[in-house]
């Protein structure tokens with residue numbers, strides 16, 4: 190469900206709530222959705238690279254449950 194305070198996440202292009210700061214920029218000044226934040230956190234924890242903004246939108250198959 191999309192509520193009035195929802196926005197379109199620039200990273201996955203899903204409508205989302207509970208945005209957080211993306212790790213893709215040094216200043217962490219880009220807001221992305223909760224699932225994307227979680228994905229980036231998991232990648233970071235595993236030592237994997239976080240997709241840069243140039244690679245957005247990221248493939249959404251990891252994010253199917255968010256629809």
Ligand SMILES: [Zn+2]
Nearest residue numbers: 198201222225
């Ligand atoms: Zn997202």
